[in-house]
Amino acid sequence: MKQQTDFLGADSVIDAVGAEADGNFLQHVTSAKAKLQGGSPVALNWAIDGVRKGGTVSAMGAYGPIPNAVKFGDAMNKGVTIHMNQAPVKRQWPRLLEHIQAGHLKPSDIITHRIPLEHIDEAYHLFSAKLDDCIKTVIVP
DSSP, X not given: OTGGGTTSOEEEEEEOSBTTOOOOHHHHHHHHHHTOOSSOOXXXXXXXXXXXXXXXXXXXXXXXXXXXXXXXXXXXXXXXXXXXXXXXXXXXXXXXXXXXXXXXXXXXXXXXXXXXGGGHHHHHHHXXXXXXXXXXXXXXX
16 A cells, blocks of 8 residues: 555545454464453554555444554654544434334345344354354344
8 A cells, every 4th residue: 555655655544344353463462461451453553554644544443442552642643533433323223213114224134143142142153253144133032
């Protein structure tokens, strides 16, 4: 990417991976020894490294608590704008239900699996590993 941008970096970089990005061996060892929590900062750091001075990083990947070892100092020094947000589900839920009831949206288009609550571990593995063409899993109580 650096060569394609004359070593300036991209105008905009999107982190669509989030905390599930897998780092190298040193990052794994360092995080384990320092007892760092909050997921992996790898994808976000790659985005910060790859964006030009004054560029924009958009973090759409899922993160839990703030990941440790994110290069916020590097982002500040480059004048990077970082946009991130999680979907405001609670606020959007009533509008979503209206669209479903009106027939504009069909949940069956994205719900690919229904799994009983007692098999929650299997459901999480299925979803996180993207097995069996899983898009969305409904947990049945």
